[in-house]
Amino acid sequence: MSAFPPPPAESSGPPPPPRDLPQGPSQDGPQDGPGAPARRRGRTAPLIACAALLGTVAGTAVGYTVQADRAPTPLPPLSQAELSYPDKPLPKGKEPEPLTAGQDRRVRTDGDLRELLVKRPRGAREPDLALDDGWLxxxxxxxxxxxPDHMFTTLVQGQGLRRVASVSWEEGRYREVRIDLVQFREDRERSAAxxxxxxxxxxxxADHAGNGGKPLKGSGNGRYYVYDEPRRKPGYLPMYQVRAIAQRGDVAMDIHVYDxxxxSERYISSLAERQLERL
Known part of the structure; x- marks a missing residue:
C-alpha cells in the first residue's frame, strides 16, 4: 500500500469555470438578501480609534497650555521657618564650644560602661555567683x-549586641537585685529602642497576665512592672518579681528584683530612676 494518496483522475471534459472574485458594491445601491454581495467591513473601528486618540492628545495639549498661562500657586509655609544651623561656615573663633563629657551622652557610654551602674547599697551582700569584673x-x-538559644541569636546576629555591664546584690532575707546595661552597636537601626x-x-x-506596667518617670519609653501574684513551685518559697526596662541612646537598662x-512599686521605681539618671 502506498503511503501517498493517489493522484487525481484526469478529466476528459472541459476545464472548470474560473472562481468568482470578490465584487465591489453595486452601482445601483446596496442590496440585501441572500444573493446580495458581501459588505466590506473593518474601516469604521480604526477611524473611531484614531479620532479618540486625536481628541485625547488635543485635550492634553490644551490642558498644558491653560496651566502654563496660570500664575504659580504659592506653597504653604514650612512649620520650621529656618534651619537651626548656619548655611555658611562660621568664622574662625566663633564656632560653638564642643560638648563636654558630661553633656555628650555618647562619650560616657563609649567609655567604661560599668562606671554608669549604680553602686551596691551599704549593707548589701555580694551574691555567691557575682561577676568578678562586672561584664556579662x-x-x-x-x-x-x-x-536562651533563640535569644542569643536575636541579640548577637539580629540586633548587634555589643556588650553587657552588670551588677547584682542581695539584701534583706531573700531579696535579689540585678541590673544590666545592654549596649548595642546600632550600625543600621536603633536596636536598643x-x-x-x-x-x-x-x-x-498573656504569659504575664497582660501586665502593661506603669511609665517610668523621666524615661520617655521606660516602664516598670509589679506582679502581685508570686510564682509558686512545690518545695520552694513563693517568688515575687518586679522589673524595670528603659532605653537611653544605644543602651537598654534592664532591672530585675526577686523576693x-x-x-513595693516605690522600691523598683526609685531604683530605676536612679539608674536612669546615671545614663
Missing amino acids: SPSAYASKFEH GFVAEQQAYMSG SEPI
Whole structure:
C-alpha cells in the first residue's frame, strides 16, 4: 500500500469555470438578501480609534497650555521657618564650644560602661555567683531568658549586641537585685529602642497576665512592672518579681528584683530612676 494518496483522475471534459472574485458594491445601491454581495467591513473601528486618540492628545495639549498661562500657586509655609544651623561656615573663633563629657551622652557610654551602674547599697551582700569584673557575656545574658538559644541569636546576629555591664546584690532575707546595661552597636537601626519595645510587648502578653506596667518617670519609653501574684513551685518559697526596662541612646537598662515577699512599686521605681539618671 502506498503511503501517498493517489493522484487525481484526469478529466476528459472541459476545464472548470474560473472562481468568482470578490465584487465591489453595486452601482445601483446596496442590496440585501441572500444573493446580495458581501459588505466590506473593518474601516469604521480604526477611524473611531484614531479620532479618540486625536481628541485625547488635543485635550492634553490644551490642558498644558491653560496651566502654563496660570500664575504659580504659592506653597504653604514650612512649620520650621529656618534651619537651626548656619548655611555658611562660621568664622574662625566663633564656632560653638564642643560638648563636654558630661553633656555628650555618647562619650560616657563609649567609655567604661560599668562606671554608669549604680553602686551596691551599704549593707548589701555580694551574691555567691557575682561577676568578678562586672561584664556579662552575651551567652550569659541570653541564659536569663526562657529561650536562651533563640535569644542569643536575636541579640548577637539580629540586633548587634555589643556588650553587657552588670551588677547584682542581695539584701534583706531573700531579696535579689540585678541590673544590666545592654549596649548595642546600632550600625543600621536603633536596636536598643527595639529591644526595649519587644520586651515590653512580651511583659504585657498573656504569659504575664497582660501586665502593661506603669511609665517610668523621666524615661520617655521606660516602664516598670509589679506582679502581685508570686510564682509558686512545690518545695520552694513563693517568688515575687518586679522589673524595670528603659532605653537611653544605644543602651537598654534592664532591672530585675526577686523576693519571697511582695516588692513595693516605690522600691523598683526609685531604683530605676536612679539608674536612669546615671545614663
